[in-house]
Amino acid sequence: MSYNTEHKQRTRAKIIESARILFNRHGFQGVTIDMVMAGAELTRGGFYNHFNSKQELHGAAVSSFLSGRGAIWRADAGVDRADPPARMARQMIQGYLSSEHLDDLDGQCPMIALPSDAARSDVEVRSAYQKLLVAMVSLFEDGVGENEAEPRQKALSLAALCVGGMVLARTLPDSTLAEEIREAAYLTASEMVVTQ
Amino acid sequence: MSYNTEHKQRTRAKIIESARILFNRHGFQGVTIDMVMAGAELTRGGFYNHFNSKQELHGAAVSSFLSGRGAIWRADAGVDRADPPARMARQMIQGYLSSEHLDDLDGQCPMIALPSDAARSDVEVRSAYQKLLVAMVSLFEDGVGENEAEPRQKALSLAALCVGGMVLARTLPDSTLAEEIREAAYLTASEMVVTQ
DNA sequence: TGTACATCAGTGAACGCGCGTTCACTGATGTAC
């Protein structure tokens, strides 16, 4: 017996967190195993003690978001399970479509940072992204359902509006236009929750 | 004088069209110069007679969409400049958020196929994407403006909803859920144009 | 309590392959006369 299992798990978690940040910044293909391991203060060779492939790391990094950095993000955004669902949904929209989130390259939601990397990954990785979306949609569905005819349609559309608004804002070289589309998506999403 | 200039321009156009399709299918980094040139029935070496770099080709491929494959796409979708703006917008929404568009890997809008490749490209490439978005937004703005308080906000939100809905639908491994989000985005976008 | 030993997380060099880019060369085209 060398080391305890906790030691290895901590190392694994450090690798995943390093990867999550680097993928968010540079995309899946823009990041090397070297970069990931250096970010975790380790050297290249040890990587395959923890993962079978770079793709497997991709899945782990995305999966880590919900309960890891995403939980911190939700706390900062004031998304609180103790609140009524409608308030949670409003806080979620406000935080997700905020300019802080747009500038937060390290902490942002992976659906914004890596949409096309996601679409071209294997099914395990895509399932990890799907879980993020499902979580977001059910939060909206709860928040919107109280006095709404089609809560599910509205919840799915809110998710599309949130992700789409941010993905586009990220792409545009004209930062004024980027802010404009982010703000427009925010206002429209807000209107979809409060009224009718 | 060897050849006429028209010959070279035709070759260039073939390379761009080959690249556009391949980028749509495999992403920018998933495509090699070899693949592009083979798709244009040429060999590797000649590429640099036409472009200075792979990035420059990326910009050219995206720029080609509006007046090239995108014009065919609009015709198929029944988006017609002769129609009243509101009808154009409705046709656009219907075509963009259709399941045919979701399945059309070759002919799809590059904003759906390549969102994260776009965000990490240089400013020329990102400007090419921005032009696609600006065209889409102004079409919606015209179509929505007639009896609307905030036509610009609505137009920008419609673009975010269209792109976001399709990007997410592409990513999800569960094709039922993918269809559900595409349809939800379609219904919501349609409601945004017809009423209030 | 101290010592020998077994385990395996971590190291760093090396492998092998792919790909963007370069370059000397070829040959089809159009011009000059």
Place this chain on the structure above:
DNA sequence: TGTACATCAGTGAACGCGCGTTCACTGATGTAC
């Protein structure tokens, strides 16, 4: 009209580098006695 010539689009081999993955080795940790 026919022939020699100049141009340059296109060819295909080669270069150089980077990166995912492998592997023999090291050394820190925990166990056995």
